[in-house]
Structures are given as structure tokens and as C-alpha cells.
Amino acid sequence: MTTEKIHNRQLVFMLFMIRSTVTIASLPVLTTGTAEQDAWLSAIVSLAATLLMILLIGGLAIKFPEETVFEYSRKLLGKTGGTIICFFFLWIFLNTAATEVRIYAELLTIGFLPHTPLIFLVSSMVLLAAVAVSLGVEVIARTADALIFSYIFFIAASLLGALKGFDFINLQPVLSRGFGPVFSSALTPAALGNQNLVLGVLVPTLTTPRKAIPSAALAALLSGIVLILSTITVVGVLGPKIGSSSLFPFFLMTKAIEISRFVERIEALVVIAWGLGIFINLSVFLYCGARGISQLARIRDYRPLIGPMAIFWIILSIHTYDDFLDLIKFFQPRVFFPYSITITVLPYLLLWAAYLIRHAGRGGKKYIRKRRIKPE
């Protein structure tokens, strides 16, 4: 396997698109929990939580700059323990990607193509991702490079266009019910930070792995800012009640944009932007999943695995949820938050514990040496 390298900047773009696509499309910060007009505060809280998660995941990743999380988890926790943890992570890649593509397909069905079968929409996107992954992670990174401007432009255009109908009163009263609802709405978006798990697999492919945390943090920050702005705009235009009761508030807001009698139906732009984002999403997750399985099963090349994995993905995304309401129930804070914490944070805490124990034990001299001012 030739080693492929992606630039840190490409990581930033990829992570940005991954983080912002689903959170803006379905805006869980508004539709789950009880924050309503204070949803933007929840967005800030979830940004902070995501940064913490990046420190957690990325911090360990840069300690092993040449290895993916599948490799060093086995080193740290032994073969059995490590393999169990790897299965957790593989499941996350699988499930998150399947869920996200399902959300996208549902959006298309609800908004544009009501009679097209879901499986067709899902399999087209997965097919695209499979092609990209089979060409290598460098290609995915370069495609992200090429797409990032369009992505940002479409979203920015939608946001700017919506400003005409913006009304500050919709955002008030601020914090009328205290911080409780703010936190309740921040749970799901923060839990969506499990998307940052891809760092574990992507860090070895970077040109400067040591700078992985600043890059990932930058991506999280940018996507967080976009989320905050989107939330403010959506709530300002639609009002808190309508916003929190709709399935895709951002989409509904773009339907309400009417800049002039001629420029009025630009919701297609934002749906295309999400299509691009979902593509990058799927490609990266498929790559991580394929890499993971190939490392677990000691197969040298992950490429032959892509075909079966893609099919599995498609089936999973269709059958995991009976319908969209099922998916929404899954995203409720009291379900999604514990699930994500258990599956993401807990393993990483174990890994960190193992790492510290090992290094405190074995490399105790390292720490001791640091304290001494003069060398021996």
C-alpha cells in the first residue's frame, strides 16, 4: 500500500463539511430539546463540547502519529480489549454514515422527489462514495478542496437571502427559562461530535500529524460558527415555534426566501450543498470503515472491501429506521446522548487510562527527568 498523504488544510475542509452538513440540515439544536429561541446558545455550548471531544480523540491520535486508532488501541488495551474497542468504533462509522445518508435521502424525498424510492437515492450517494474511496483518500481530500467554495457559497447565499425576513423579536426573550433548556438542546449536537472519530483514522495520513488538533479544532470552530449563524437566522426568520416543529428548519427557511420576485426559489442551492457535504461525509466514513476492517482482519489493501461494505451500508440505512419519525426518536437527547457517550467517550477514556498507565509506569523516568532542573 503506498502511503497516501493529505494536507492538513484538506483535513480542515473535510471535517468542516462533515460536521456542518447534518447539523445544519436537520438542525437538531432546534428540533430536539426545549431551547427554542435560545437554540443559538445551545449551539455555542455544543461547540465547546465538540472542542473537548477533539482534545480527547485527537490528543491520543497525535501520540501515535503513524498509526490509526485500530492499531494503537490494540497496543494499549491488548488484543482482545483493543479489538472490542475497534468494533465499537467500526459500528459508529457504519451507523453514523447510514443515518446521515438516510437523513439526506429523506430530505430529498420530502422536499423534492416524493415518489423516488429511498433505496435509489441512498445507493447513488453510496456508489459515489465508493468510487471516491476506491481511488484513495487523496482523491477524497482533493475533491473536498474543490467543493469547499461551492459549499460555503451556497450556504452563505441562503443565509444572506434569508436576512430580509429576519425579525429580532423571534429571538426573544433570551434565557427566559434559564439555562436548563439550553443544555437540553445542546446534548444531541454535542453527541454528534462522534463524527470526530474519523480523526483516529485520518491522522496517520496527514502531512503534519502533530498539527492535527489545531486543524480539527479549526474545523470544529468554523462549523460551529456556521451552526450558530444558521440557528440565529432560522429562528429569526421562522420563529421559535415553527422552527422547532419542522423536520428540516433550514430547508423551510430557504423556501421562505424571497429576495425579489425573480430570485425566489433558491432552496435547490442549499440542497445541492448538502448533497456535496453528504458525499464527503460518506466517503470519509467509508474510508475509515474500510481501513478499520482491513486492519482488524490483517488484510493489506482495503479496496476489495469497499464493494461489500457499500452494499451493507445501503441496507443498513434503509432498514435501521422504519421511517423518519423513528430516526427523530433516535436523535432525542435522552437516547442519542447516552448512546454516543458510551460508544465514543468511554472507549477513549479507557484508552487514555491505558496510555497514561503505560507511560507513567514505563516512562516514569521521562516524567522524572523533566522535573529535574539539572541533568544527572
Add this chain to the structure above:
Amino acid sequence: MLRPGGHFLKLTAVFCLLSLFTTGCWDNREPEWLASSLLLAFDLDEEKGEKMYKALVVLANPLFQSGGESGSTGGGGGEKMPFWVHSARGRTPFEAILNLSQGTTRQIRFFHTQALLFSEKLAREGIWPVLELFQRHRELRPTVQTAVVDGDLEELLRTEFPLEFLPSTAVDRLLRITGIERSIIPDSQLLKKLIEFTRPGEEMILARIKALPQKVGGEPQGEDQQGQQGKGQQGKEQRGGNQQVRRNQQGQTPPGPPAEAIGAAVFRGDKMVGWMDGHETRGQNWVRNTLQRGVIVIELPGKNGLAAIEIIKIWSKIKPRINGGEVTITVDITAEGRLQDLVVSPAEALRLDKSLDQDLEKRFAEAIRRECERSLTRAKELKADIFGFGNAIYCKYPRLWEENLAGRWEEAFSRLSVEFLVEAPIKRWGLIHTSPSKR
């Protein structure tokens, strides 16, 4: 290792082949199968004692060659009407609009609906089912203009509007363009109304379209107007608001305006409770910063004439205050006026000086204040807080609102003391500063 080129070619070939076979599946809609609904209206009907929703739709006639290019293809000569009104009934609004497809030869698509109208009957019964339909339905957009029709809904839809081909454009422009001129209707975008509805402490207020009876000498109205007039006649009769009664070739007198947008329908919840006339609605507009233009006629000091002042800009701030356990509202209104007209005899042409100016300003401000008071009185009469005072209180004192006032705002509103403080400088005077006179 996958060769990029080979894979791409194969994929493309497969997809092209597949797509050749699937053309015609799923969601494609050739334009020939569709009829676009331009205006949707809902009425209430009864059938065997059961309440039925009646949906009326104005469909665009694709065979009509608007603009009349000679030699264009397509069926139909120039005789067809540009639109067609169709109606159907159902137990829910959605069933009603689905039933519309019976009797039409094409699928109806509601994407281009420009306006949503309610009949007074339905408005008084409650319009929430329709509003919910508009939020849920994929094809209906929340940017439509909406109003309640005072008069015969169906006849209004069938009327041929002078200056417009389609009643939908006519209604849309009535609400968006002409209503703005005098600010006598509230904001008519559906989304804004929905937001109003969902806000605590605020009630919905919809624009009112008055369907005017058509006074034409001796000829029956309605159906006849439909197929008779070609394009040529329209242009001839209605040029520049000419009101002279001229008999046209068929001996009919030209009709007056078929509808006016003036006033508002006040709602409590989703049920209409009463009408407001033009000035009362305007008062409400001033307080809510929705529309900004209008004309106020005031008396000149010394009672020797009238002045017409055009409002250029007006903005207001609602300030709730707690005065010893009671909540009061102060509304600060600032308006800018432009003196447009003076009705005085030429002998007494006035020179505009500072004192006259200040006097005029005081009267101007007083006139605005009176309008707002009038509006408030009417709203209190109807027990509907259309100004959003409740919401303002909620925004500023949320705890107080939730503890005391949330459930019983209607009662509290009628006892609410509101003070209007108006400042109204007259900043412009048109092109001249003194009326030129013989002296």
C-alpha cells in the same frame, strides 16, 4: 487497484443505459401533464349537515397565448381565457384540494400558488386546519399572500380584473403593492401570520379584501364577463383610471374596480372575531412597524384650511413597564412627514415658517396618536391583542408573564393602559416652500 478511467467509463455506460429505461418513472412531470394553481381559496360549505371545506383554485390555462405571438404552435386560438376557476369539497382542506383533480384533465400542482384567500364564513369558524396544511404540504410555500375576503369569494375569483390577466396576480399585487401605498392593510405574508399566531400574547390579523359589487348598466354580471372581453377592450376602457361611463360595443358600461384591499380581519386564536376598517388597521401598522406610508389630513391652525401630510417613515418602540404591580405599556412613535398638499384659498397662501411648522407637527403627531388610540379601542372591543403588547411583556418580563398573565391575557388586555407618545417632525415639503399666489 481500480483504474480510474475504466471504472468511470463503465459506470457511465451502465447509468446511461439504465436511465434510458427509467425515463418515465418516478417523479418526472412533463409540463403537459400539469396545471399550475395560481390562487387557492377556502370556503366553508355544508353537506347533509356536515361541515365541508370547499377549495377553490384558479388554474392557469396553458393554452392561452399571453402576448399573442402569431404563428406560435400549440392548440387554442386567442379565445381561451387565461385562467379557469374550479372548486371541490372535502372534509378536510387536503381532501378538498385533492378532490380538485376530479374534473380537471391534468394534475394540479400548487407550487406557484401566489395567494391564499379565506371566506369570512370559514374565517369565523377557524382557519387552523388550512394553516396547518400550508405548513405540512410540500408544494405550498409559506410566502404566499393571504387575506380574508369580505364578499362573495367565488365571484371575486371569476372576475376579470382590469390591468391584469389573472385574478391571482391581481390579488397578489393588491396585497403587496397597492396596500403598501396607504398602509391600510396589515402585512399579508403567510409566514409572518403564522409566526404571529404562534407567539404568546399576540393575535393574528389578516388583510381584508373587499369584493365590490360590479355596477354595470343593465347587464348581468359574473358569467358574462368571462368569455366576452378580448384584450383590446381592456386596454381601451380602463386607461388611467378613467371613470367616464362609455358604452362599449356591446352596450355594457365598464365595471368599477372589482376588489379593494382595505382593512383587516381580526382573529382571536384562529377564529375571526371582527373587521377593522382602514384607519384602525393603519393605527395598528404604526405600532407594529409593518408598513410605512400613508396620508394624514390635518386641520390648519386657525381653521382656514387643511393640510395633507404624507408619512415617509415611522417607527415605534413598545416599552412595557411595571408601575406598582400593574403593567403599563408606553409606545414611542417617531414619524417623519412630508407636506404634500394645502387646501387653502390662494388669498391666504401661507408662508412656511418655524412656528407654523411646529404647529403643524403637533397636529400631525396628534392625528397619529388618535389613529393609534382608535385602533386600540377597537382591538380592546374585540378582545384581541393584535399589537403584540403581550408578547412585548413576555419578552421583557418572562416570569411575570408566565405566572400571571399567560392564561388570561384576553381579559388583562382589555384593561391594559397604553400610552402613545408620538413625535412627528415634518421634514420635507415637496418642491416648493410657499404656495405661489398672486400677491
Add this chain to the structure above:
Amino acid sequence: MKWLTALLRGKKSHTAQKKKAEAGKITDSRMDISQREAAVKSLSLKKSLPETLKLIREVTGAPGDLTIREFRAGREQVEIALLHLEGFVDNKLVENILRMLGLGSFQSPVGKGAGPNLLQEFRRRLLQSAETKEVATVDELWSALTNGCTVILCHGSATGLACDTWGFKYRNIEEPSAESTIRGPRDGFIESFYTNVALLRKRIKTPNLWLEEFTLGSLSRTKVGILYIKGLASEELVQEVRQRVSRIKTDAIMGSGYIEDFIEDNPFSIFPLLFQTERPDRVAGCLLEGRVAVITDNTSFVLVAPMDFPMLLQAPDDYYEKMFIGSFLRLLRYFAFGISIFLPGIYVAVIVFHNELLQAQLLLRIAAVKEGVPFPVVAEVFLMEILFELLREAGIRLPRAIGPAISIVGALVLGDAAIRAGLVSPPVVIIVSLTAIASFTVPTFSFGIAARLLRFIFIFLGGAFGLFGIQFGGLLVLIYMSSVRSFGYPYLAPVAPLILKSFKDLAFRAWWWRMNTRPLLLGAREPVRQPRGQQPRPDIEEEEKEKTGKGRKNDH
């Protein structure tokens, strides 16, 4: 049965196998070409002139353009033969040589064995006027003849003397028809190898412009050359080009397209991976960026490697006009390029699947004029596109006089008649003609073909799956283009690996005083092209004086 067993065993069938090159007698007319070639290689000139001439006649079949003049010269009256190929030589030069040889007497101490000495004597005399070379085998002789030399054979000498008398009639240097500019130079490459090299050397006069020559094609023996600026082009790139070119084994190279097929990275690519142009200023520009040019004899198209996507949409005029005009035109071209690929597909997708995206009145208009047209929208667009493609192809082959007439006939009459007959609707004709016009703004012809293919694919995708299909197709094309590398350099640079510094020459053209660095990937050896701060401004002289003393690179 033999072929079946050979097939099953995986051996090539007997018809495909090259016959062993037995060096049979050259007069054996049953020999195949490969055997003849092998046989010719082993032949050398004989001492006796009549034998040599007879050999030559046997090998070449005594063609009419091989002119052999035999005469005797010198006091010994030695038999001498002068050979040249008609059409290759300049007759004046041949007469010159004849004069120097045959007329008059020369006092040379030639005695017995005059053959080789005579030749040396000739050589000495001719040295003043022409380049001379010795030829010893029939192969070398023929190669000299086809390079425009006149060969002198002497009785008694087994070698001949070849003198350069090149006089092939080429066309004049004129503006290339497919790539014309308004403000740029109007010379274009022609079919002469060295003239083309000279056109480039004229623009890049540094001695560091190196040329490496190869002879490719066993039958055509075409001269192919690689040109690069030593020290600027990366050594790996040059080595790669050198390797790929030198290992071509074919029988003939008829044009640069043949070489392109052999050396390109991905033969399945619909996008061109090597840049072809007839303009020396474009090639010179590429060389200065660190690229490598491949010149082929007998063709006026020069290849440039590596190639990236932005090169396709750049025209030389951008650089010669003012910055704003150049940038505007370039942006226009990008926009037109997008239109030429996507517009028909988007039209079909929107009309058929997403008519809610159109404004109400627009949709009503389109629907109104579409009433009564018997075809679905996809078929309409497809038909019109095919019609346009036919017109386009026909227009290329027609003689110049009829060309414009046919295009007018085609476009106006056919299109108009189709509308009147109700077979297509006017918006479709508008869309298709707009697309056609937009596609002509792409300066590079070879890419136009790729664009046409893509357009059809997008029409299908749009008609079958709407905007989703177009998004799918667009992403597929993008993924594919991102994965392509031309000679190791990513095809979509500077967009794909995002290099913001190179954006100054991408969608718009920055002023020349801003182009301080070369394209980053190519010019990595010497990234700085010129010193900074050369924007024309009033006090530039004073500022330069102040700055002198600080060392700056590339300061001539």
C-alpha cells in the same frame, strides 16, 4: 486447430507473431516488411560504384524521385555518382556542389587508388560550403537522402559523402487557424522540426533551453524532440518524459497525436492529458513554467507535458490584454464552459422534475409554447443537440466557400422550420444554440470533444433523475478529475490541492508585476520569477534606490 491450441495456451496466434527477421536476399519479393528492414540493416556500400548503385536500386525499387547523376571527374576520370531525392533538395545548392566538384580541373596529387583520396579531396573542398558526413551503409545513405542531403559516391570507395542541401518546400509561417488572437503574435508552428525549434529558441534565447532528439517509428523514422529549460523543469519530470518517449515502438509516427496516445497517463480519460497547440508563444509560456515540450516532425502541433485543467480555459489573449479585460474574458470563459456542459441537462431536469424552481410566469410561458409538441423534453433536447453536432461536423469538412452557407441554412432554416412544424419548442432551440455558442469559447479544440460527450451524459442524467442526477454526474466527473494526474501533477491544480498562491492565474489574471512566483508544483525548483514591488507608481525610482543594498533574487 493449431490456432485453437495456441489460443488456449495463451500464445499469440500465428498470424500475429512476427516472422523471424531472416536476412534473406533483398531481391526476394516474398519477404515481409520486417524481414526487409532487417535485411537492409545488414547491407553496406560496396567499393565498386556500379555494384553500389545496383544495390541501391534493388533496395528502393529504383523510384523516379531518386536522381542519380553519373559522371566522370578528375584526371583519372573516376566514376562518380551524385544521388539526391527530388523534392528534398534545393536545386541551387546541388548545382553549387556540382560546380565545386565537376568543373575545372584540380591539381591534386591523386595517383592510383584515386577513390578514397578523391573523396577526401571533395570533402576538403566542400567543407567551406556545406555540412558533410560519411555514410557507409545503405541505411545511413537512405537516411541522409531523406534528410535532404546529396550523396556523392566514388568508384573505389566503400563510403559516400553526404552534403546537406536541404530545400524542402514548407508552407510559410502563418497564424494557426484554430487558435487566433487579437493582440498576440501571429506565427504558428509548421511541419518543419528545426523551424519549430527555432520559433521557440527565438523566444527563449537562454542557452539553458535544451533539446533532446529521438528517432521514432521503424518505418517513418520521425524525428521527435524534447525541449525543456534545464534547471527549471524538474529532473524527474524530464526523465519521465524522456523515458516514455524513447520507449515508443511503432512503425510510424504520423502526428503528435500518435505520441500523445503512447505517453499519456490514462488512455481512457476523456479529458486531454497532454496539451497540444500550434502557437509558439503558448509553448514558450509553458516552458517558462517548468513544463516540457515534445516536438514532432511533420506536424505543426507541439505537445506539452504535464497538463492541468486550467490550461484548457486559458487563451493567449488573456495575457496580452489589460488585466481587467483579460480577467473578465477568462471568467466569461469559465462560465461559458459550465454552460456548455450543464445547461441542456439542467434545463431538462428543471422542466421535467423541478418545475417549482421556475418563476410562475416563466414556467407558464414555456409550458404554453410547448403545448402540442409531440416529444418529451428529453427527446427534444437530444434531437436538437444531435442536429447541432451534425452541423458542426459537416462544417469542418466542407470547403470554405460553402461552409458559412450551410451553417446558416442549418441553423436558421432547420431550426425555424422545426419550430413552425411544432416538432420542438423555441426554448429548446434557444438553449441548444446558447450551449453551442458557449462551447466555442473554449480555446482548446481537443477539450471541446470531451465537453460534448459530457453534455450528452448530463442530458440523460437530468432527464432521468432530475437535478439529483446532475449532481450525481457532476460529482462523478469531479471525483474522476481529482484523481487524474498528468505526469505526476494533479490535474485540477490549483483547485484540487488548494494552492491559493496560484489562483492569481486561474480564474482571472493578475497584473504581471504580481506574478512573482511560478505555479507552485511545477516551478518548485525556482519558485520566484521576478522581484516584488514592480507596480508602476510615481516614486518607483526613489523607492528602488532606497532598497538597493538588500539582496534580491533574480535581479538581472
